[in-house]
Protein backbone atom coordinates (compact mmCIF):
# COMPACT_ATOMS: atom_id res chain seq x y z
CA UNK A 607 0.00 0.00 0.00
CA UNK A 608 1.56 3.30 -1.07
CA UNK A 609 1.74 6.25 1.33
CA UNK A 610 -1.21 8.60 1.51
CA UNK A 611 -1.00 12.01 -0.17
CA UNK A 612 -0.66 14.88 2.30
CA UNK A 613 -3.52 17.32 2.11
CA UNK A 614 -4.18 20.84 3.39
CA UNK A 615 -7.70 22.16 3.88
CA UNK A 616 -7.88 25.93 3.33
CA UNK A 617 -10.90 27.46 5.04
CA UNK A 618 -11.04 24.44 7.34
CA UNK A 619 -13.17 26.04 10.07
CA UNK A 620 -16.22 26.98 7.92
CA UNK A 621 -19.08 24.62 7.17
CA UNK A 622 -17.62 23.27 3.92
CA UNK A 623 -14.18 23.05 5.54
CA UNK A 624 -15.67 21.05 8.40
CA UNK A 625 -17.30 18.72 5.86
CA UNK A 626 -13.90 18.27 4.11
CA UNK A 627 -12.22 17.41 7.40
CA UNK A 628 -15.01 14.97 8.32
CA UNK A 629 -15.15 13.23 4.93
CA UNK A 630 -11.35 12.93 4.76
CA UNK A 631 -11.11 11.14 8.15
CA UNK A 632 -9.93 7.63 7.30
CA UNK A 633 -9.71 8.38 3.56
CA UNK A 634 -7.69 5.60 1.88
CA UNK A 635 -5.62 7.94 -0.34
CA UNK A 636 -5.54 11.33 1.40
CA UNK A 637 -4.46 12.43 4.86
CA UNK A 638 -5.18 15.91 6.29
CA UNK A 639 -1.89 17.27 7.65
CA UNK A 640 -2.65 21.01 7.51
CA UNK A 641 -5.77 22.94 8.46
CA UNK A 642 -5.71 26.63 7.58
CA UNK A 643 -8.13 29.47 8.10
CA UNK A 644 -8.27 33.22 8.77
CA UNK A 645 -5.85 35.00 11.13
CA UNK A 646 -8.67 34.89 13.74
CA UNK A 647 -8.30 31.10 14.03
CA UNK A 648 -4.56 30.83 13.33
CA UNK A 649 -2.47 29.62 16.25
CA UNK A 650 -5.38 27.79 17.92
CA UNK A 651 -5.81 24.05 17.81
CA UNK A 652 -8.48 23.01 15.30
CA UNK A 653 -10.67 21.93 18.21
CA UNK A 654 -10.36 25.38 19.83
CA UNK A 655 -10.94 27.16 16.52
CA UNK A 656 -14.25 25.40 15.83
CA UNK A 657 -15.45 25.40 19.46
CA UNK A 658 -19.11 26.42 19.55
CA UNK A 659 -19.39 26.32 15.74
CA UNK A 660 -18.83 22.65 14.86
CA UNK A 661 -21.83 21.86 12.64
CA UNK A 662 -21.21 18.23 11.64
CA UNK A 663 -23.15 15.31 13.15
CA UNK A 664 -19.85 13.38 13.57
CA UNK A 665 -17.33 14.50 16.19
CA UNK A 666 -14.17 16.36 15.15
CA UNK A 667 -11.84 13.66 13.72
CA UNK A 668 -9.18 12.65 16.26
CA UNK A 669 -6.36 13.03 13.72
CA UNK A 670 -7.21 16.68 13.13
CA UNK A 671 -8.46 18.11 16.40
CA UNK A 672 -5.01 18.87 17.83
CA UNK A 673 -3.50 20.27 14.62
CA UNK A 674 -2.54 23.94 14.97
CA UNK A 675 -4.53 26.06 12.55
CA UNK A 676 -2.28 27.99 10.15
CA UNK A 677 -3.13 31.28 8.47
CA UNK A 678 -4.12 30.63 4.82
CA UNK A 679 -1.78 33.44 3.79
CA UNK A 680 1.25 31.39 5.03
CA UNK A 681 1.40 29.99 1.51
CA UNK A 682 5.01 28.78 1.33
CA UNK A 683 4.87 27.21 4.79
CA UNK A 684 1.67 25.33 3.97
CA UNK A 685 2.83 24.37 0.47
CA UNK A 686 6.01 22.85 1.94
CA UNK A 687 3.95 20.45 4.06
CA UNK A 688 1.37 19.17 1.57
CA UNK A 689 1.02 17.42 -1.79
CA UNK A 690 -2.15 19.39 -2.65
CA UNK A 691 -4.87 21.50 -1.04
CA UNK A 692 -8.64 21.67 -0.98
CA UNK A 693 -9.87 25.25 -0.97
CA UNK A 694 -13.00 26.40 0.84
CA UNK A 695 -11.64 29.82 1.79
CA UNK A 696 -14.13 32.54 2.55
CA UNK A 697 -12.81 35.78 1.01
CA UNK A 698 -13.76 38.14 -1.81
CA UNK A 699 -13.79 36.56 -5.26
CA UNK A 700 -10.72 38.58 -6.30
CA UNK A 701 -8.81 37.50 -3.19
CA UNK A 702 -9.74 33.84 -3.75
CA UNK A 703 -8.62 34.01 -7.40
CA UNK A 704 -5.31 35.44 -6.31
CA UNK A 705 -4.58 33.11 -3.40
CA UNK A 706 -5.57 29.96 -5.32
CA UNK A 707 -3.17 30.97 -8.14
CA UNK A 708 -0.45 31.68 -5.59
CA UNK A 709 -0.83 28.15 -4.19
CA UNK A 710 -0.78 26.66 -7.71
CA UNK A 711 2.43 28.61 -8.43
CA UNK A 712 4.12 26.91 -5.47
CA UNK A 713 3.54 23.67 -7.48
CA UNK A 714 0.66 22.76 -5.17
CA UNK A 715 -2.49 21.56 -6.97
CA UNK A 716 -5.64 23.29 -5.71
CA UNK A 717 -9.03 21.55 -5.83
CA UNK A 718 -11.52 24.27 -5.05
CA UNK A 719 -15.08 24.46 -3.88
CA UNK A 720 -15.13 28.19 -4.66
CA UNK A 721 -16.73 29.87 -7.64
CA UNK A 722 -13.87 32.35 -8.24
CA UNK A 723 -12.11 30.34 -10.99
CA UNK A 724 -15.13 28.54 -12.46
CA UNK A 725 -15.11 30.80 -15.51
CA UNK A 726 -11.34 30.93 -15.97
CA UNK A 727 -11.26 29.27 -19.43
CA UNK A 728 -8.28 26.96 -18.73
CA UNK A 729 -9.55 25.86 -15.30
CA UNK A 730 -11.54 22.62 -15.51
CA UNK A 731 -14.89 22.57 -13.68
CA UNK A 732 -15.46 18.88 -13.13
CA UNK A 733 -18.27 16.52 -12.17
CA UNK A 734 -16.20 13.32 -12.48
CA UNK A 735 -19.01 11.17 -13.92
CA UNK A 736 -19.81 13.76 -16.60
CA UNK A 737 -16.68 15.52 -17.88
CA UNK A 738 -13.56 13.73 -16.57
CA UNK A 739 -11.73 14.59 -19.82
CA UNK A 740 -11.81 18.33 -19.04
CA UNK A 741 -8.64 17.75 -17.01
CA UNK A 742 -6.89 17.84 -20.42
CA UNK A 743 -6.99 21.65 -20.17
CA UNK A 744 -4.61 21.54 -17.18
CA UNK A 745 -1.58 21.37 -19.50
CA UNK A 746 -2.57 24.76 -20.96
CA UNK A 747 -3.19 26.24 -17.53
CA UNK A 748 0.23 25.08 -16.38
CA UNK A 749 1.79 26.84 -19.38
CA UNK A 750 0.00 30.08 -18.43
CA UNK A 751 0.97 29.79 -14.75
CA UNK A 752 4.53 28.68 -15.52
CA UNK A 753 4.12 25.56 -13.37
CA UNK A 754 4.96 21.93 -13.96
CA UNK A 755 2.83 20.43 -11.22
CA UNK A 756 0.62 23.18 -9.78
CA UNK A 757 -2.83 23.93 -11.19
CA UNK A 758 -6.38 24.77 -10.11
CA UNK A 759 -9.42 22.56 -10.68
CA UNK A 760 -12.89 23.41 -9.42
CA UNK A 761 -16.19 21.71 -8.85
CA UNK A 762 -19.43 23.42 -9.90
CA UNK A 763 -22.07 25.03 -7.71
CA UNK A 764 -24.23 22.76 -5.57
CA UNK A 765 -27.45 24.09 -7.11
CA UNK A 766 -26.90 22.37 -10.48
CA UNK A 767 -26.33 18.89 -9.09
CA UNK A 768 -30.04 18.11 -8.69
CA UNK A 769 -30.81 18.48 -12.41
CA UNK A 770 -27.58 18.63 -14.47
CA UNK A 771 -26.74 14.92 -13.96
CA UNK A 772 -30.20 13.92 -15.30
CA UNK A 773 -29.79 16.22 -18.30
CA UNK A 774 -26.31 14.74 -18.88
CA UNK A 775 -27.82 11.25 -18.97
CA UNK A 776 -30.29 12.56 -21.56
CA UNK A 777 -27.82 14.39 -23.83
CA UNK A 778 -28.37 11.85 -26.63
CA UNK A 779 -32.00 13.07 -26.83
CA UNK A 780 -30.70 16.65 -27.32
CA UNK A 781 -32.35 18.79 -24.65
CA UNK A 782 -33.03 22.25 -26.09
CA UNK A 783 -34.73 24.21 -23.28
CA UNK A 784 -34.78 23.72 -19.52
CA UNK A 785 -36.59 25.49 -16.70
CA UNK A 786 -35.08 24.62 -13.30
CA UNK A 787 -36.42 25.93 -10.00
CA UNK A 788 -34.26 25.03 -7.03
CA UNK A 789 -35.29 24.71 -3.39
CA UNK A 790 -32.02 25.09 -1.53
CA UNK A 791 -31.03 24.08 1.98
CA UNK A 792 -29.66 26.63 4.45
CA UNK A 793 -26.39 24.73 4.85
CA UNK A 794 -25.64 25.96 1.31
CA UNK A 795 -25.30 29.39 2.93
CA UNK A 796 -23.02 27.91 5.63
CA UNK A 797 -25.81 28.07 8.21
CA UNK A 798 -27.87 25.81 10.43
CA UNK A 799 -31.26 26.63 12.01
CA UNK A 800 -29.63 28.39 15.00
CA UNK A 801 -27.79 30.73 12.62
CA UNK A 802 -30.80 31.36 10.39
CA UNK A 803 -33.97 31.72 12.50
CA UNK A 804 -35.50 33.82 9.69
CA UNK A 805 -35.89 30.69 7.56
CA UNK A 806 -38.31 28.95 9.94
CA UNK A 807 -41.82 28.84 8.45
CA UNK A 808 -40.45 30.79 5.51
CA UNK A 809 -39.20 30.67 1.91
CA UNK A 810 -36.73 33.31 0.74
CA UNK A 811 -36.90 33.90 -3.04
CA UNK A 812 -33.35 35.15 -3.54
CA UNK A 813 -29.86 33.67 -3.29
CA UNK A 814 -27.24 36.10 -4.56
CA UNK A 815 -25.61 34.98 -7.82
CA UNK A 816 -27.29 31.58 -7.73
CA UNK A 817 -29.55 31.83 -10.76
CA UNK A 818 -26.69 32.88 -13.02
CA UNK A 819 -24.59 29.92 -11.79
CA UNK A 820 -27.52 27.53 -12.23
CA UNK A 821 -28.09 28.67 -15.80
CA UNK A 822 -24.46 28.91 -16.96
CA UNK A 823 -22.34 26.32 -15.16
CA UNK A 824 -23.88 23.23 -16.82
CA UNK A 825 -22.95 24.72 -20.20
CA UNK A 826 -19.25 24.64 -19.29
CA UNK A 827 -19.60 21.12 -17.84
CA UNK A 828 -20.97 19.95 -21.21
CA UNK A 829 -18.39 21.98 -23.14
CA UNK A 830 -15.44 20.76 -25.23
CA UNK A 831 -11.71 21.16 -24.67
CA UNK A 832 -10.43 23.27 -27.56
CA UNK A 833 -6.86 22.02 -28.09
CA UNK A 834 -5.98 25.02 -30.28
CA UNK A 835 -7.19 27.70 -27.91
CA UNK A 836 -6.21 25.73 -24.79
CA UNK A 837 -9.53 26.32 -23.10
CA UNK A 838 -12.96 24.85 -22.51
CA UNK A 839 -15.65 26.14 -24.86
CA UNK A 840 -19.12 25.95 -23.28
CA UNK A 841 -22.02 24.54 -25.31
CA UNK A 842 -24.78 26.90 -26.44
CA UNK A 843 -27.68 24.51 -25.82
CA UNK A 844 -29.76 23.66 -23.92
CA UNK A 845 -30.82 27.12 -22.83
CA UNK A 846 -31.47 27.01 -19.09
CA UNK A 847 -33.56 29.45 -17.09
CA UNK A 848 -33.69 29.19 -13.34
CA UNK A 849 -35.16 30.50 -10.09
CA UNK A 850 -33.44 29.67 -6.81
CA UNK A 851 -35.28 29.72 -3.48
CA UNK A 852 -33.96 29.19 0.05
CA UNK A 853 -36.18 26.79 2.03
CA UNK A 854 -36.26 25.57 5.65
CA UNK A 855 -34.20 22.41 5.04
CA UNK A 856 -30.79 21.71 6.58
CA UNK A 857 -29.20 19.48 3.91
CA UNK A 858 -30.50 18.77 0.40
CA UNK A 859 -31.13 20.88 -2.68
CA UNK A 860 -34.27 19.93 -4.62
CA UNK A 861 -34.96 21.00 -8.21
CA UNK A 862 -38.28 21.02 -10.07
CA UNK A 863 -37.37 20.99 -13.76
CA UNK A 864 -39.07 21.09 -17.17
CA UNK A 865 -37.32 20.00 -20.40
CA UNK A 866 -37.86 20.18 -24.14
CA UNK A 867 -35.96 17.77 -26.40
CA UNK A 868 -35.10 17.74 -30.10
CA UNK A 869 -35.63 13.96 -30.16
CA UNK A 870 -38.77 12.51 -28.58
CA UNK A 871 -37.70 9.86 -26.01
CA UNK A 872 -40.20 7.62 -24.26
CA UNK A 873 -40.49 7.60 -20.48
CA UNK A 874 -38.88 4.14 -20.43
CA UNK A 875 -35.92 5.41 -22.46
CA UNK A 876 -35.48 8.40 -20.15
CA UNK A 877 -35.55 6.25 -17.01
CA UNK A 878 -33.22 3.64 -18.53
CA UNK A 879 -30.76 6.41 -19.41
CA UNK A 880 -30.80 7.68 -15.81
CA UNK A 881 -30.47 4.28 -14.20
CA UNK A 882 -27.59 3.15 -16.41
CA UNK A 883 -25.64 6.42 -16.31
CA UNK A 884 -22.13 5.81 -14.94
CA UNK A 885 -18.69 7.13 -15.65
CA UNK A 886 -14.98 6.93 -14.90
CA UNK A 887 -15.48 7.07 -11.07
CA UNK A 888 -17.62 3.93 -11.20
CA UNK A 889 -15.31 2.18 -13.71
CA UNK A 890 -12.24 2.90 -11.56
CA UNK A 891 -14.05 2.36 -8.25
CA UNK A 892 -12.78 5.70 -6.89
CA UNK A 893 -13.06 5.71 -3.07
CA UNK A 894 -15.82 8.36 -2.87
CA UNK A 895 -17.70 7.30 -5.99
CA UNK A 896 -21.28 6.18 -5.52
CA UNK A 897 -21.81 2.68 -6.91
CA UNK A 898 -25.06 3.94 -8.42
CA UNK A 899 -24.83 7.58 -9.59
CA UNK A 900 -28.52 8.30 -10.36
CA UNK A 901 -31.49 6.45 -8.88
CA UNK A 902 -34.99 6.80 -10.30
CA UNK A 903 -37.75 6.61 -7.67
CA UNK A 904 -41.17 5.52 -8.91
CA UNK A 905 -43.28 6.58 -5.90
CA UNK A 906 -45.32 9.75 -6.47
CA UNK A 907 -43.98 11.42 -3.32
CA UNK A 908 -40.24 10.89 -3.95
CA UNK A 909 -37.51 12.08 -3.89
CA UNK A 910 -37.92 13.52 -0.42
CA UNK A 911 -35.16 15.26 1.53
CA UNK A 912 -35.87 13.26 4.68
CA UNK A 913 -35.80 9.89 2.89
CA UNK A 914 -33.38 10.31 0.01
CA UNK A 915 -30.74 12.96 0.64
CA UNK A 916 -28.21 10.43 1.97
CA UNK A 917 -28.52 8.07 -1.02
CA UNK A 918 -25.03 6.63 -1.64
CA UNK A 919 -23.61 8.60 1.35
CA UNK A 920 -24.88 11.82 -0.16
CA UNK A 921 -22.93 11.22 -3.39
CA UNK A 922 -25.82 9.84 -5.47
CA UNK A 923 -28.58 11.81 -7.19
CA UNK A 924 -32.27 10.96 -6.77
CA UNK A 925 -34.77 11.68 -9.55
CA UNK A 926 -38.53 11.13 -9.54
CA UNK A 927 -41.89 12.42 -10.76
CA UNK A 928 -40.91 12.15 -14.42
CA UNK A 929 -44.04 12.87 -16.43
CA UNK A 930 -45.17 14.53 -19.66
CA UNK A 931 -46.02 18.22 -19.45
CA UNK A 932 -48.60 20.43 -21.19
CA UNK A 933 -46.12 23.14 -22.17
CA UNK A 934 -42.76 21.34 -22.11
CA UNK A 935 -42.05 17.77 -23.21
CA UNK A 936 -41.23 16.38 -19.77
CA UNK A 937 -40.95 17.48 -16.12
CA UNK A 938 -39.19 15.88 -13.17
CA UNK A 939 -37.92 16.47 -9.61
CA UNK A 940 -34.29 15.97 -8.59
CA UNK A 941 -32.51 15.91 -5.23
CA UNK A 942 -28.84 16.05 -4.27
CA UNK A 943 -26.90 16.47 -1.03
CA UNK A 944 -25.55 20.00 -1.21
CA UNK A 945 -22.56 19.66 1.14
CA UNK A 946 -21.62 16.06 0.16
CA UNK A 947 -21.98 15.72 -3.66
CA UNK A 948 -22.58 19.47 -3.97
CA UNK A 949 -19.49 20.67 -2.10
CA UNK A 950 -16.75 18.82 -0.19
CA UNK A 951 -17.69 15.32 -1.39
CA UNK A 952 -17.74 16.48 -5.02
CA UNK A 953 -14.34 18.13 -4.60
CA UNK A 954 -12.86 15.01 -2.96
CA UNK A 955 -14.17 12.83 -5.81
CA UNK A 956 -12.63 15.32 -8.25
CA UNK A 957 -9.26 15.04 -6.46
CA UNK A 958 -9.51 11.23 -6.58
CA UNK A 959 -10.11 11.44 -10.34
CA UNK A 960 -7.15 13.82 -10.79
CA UNK A 961 -4.93 11.46 -8.79
CA UNK A 962 -6.08 8.49 -10.87
CA UNK A 963 -5.35 10.49 -14.04
CA UNK A 964 -1.85 11.37 -12.77
CA UNK A 965 -2.38 15.12 -12.31
CA UNK A 966 -2.05 14.97 -8.50
CA UNK A 967 0.98 13.07 -7.23
CA UNK A 968 3.20 13.00 -4.15
CA UNK A 969 5.57 15.97 -4.34
CA UNK A 970 8.64 13.80 -3.82
CA UNK A 971 7.70 11.80 -6.95
CA UNK A 972 7.67 14.96 -9.02
Ligand SMILES: N[C@@H](CC=O)C(=O)O
Nearest residue numbers: 763764765790794795
Ligand atom coordinates in the same frame (compact mmCIF):
# COMPACT_ATOMS: atom_id res chain seq x y z
N1 LIG B 1 -24.42 28.79 -3.25
C1 LIG B 1 -25.02 27.60 -2.77
C2 LIG B 1 -24.01 26.72 -2.13
C3 LIG B 1 -23.49 25.78 -3.13
O1 LIG B 1 -22.33 25.55 -3.37
C4 LIG B 1 -26.14 27.89 -1.80
O2 LIG B 1 -26.24 29.06 -1.40
O3 LIG B 1 -26.90 26.99 -1.50
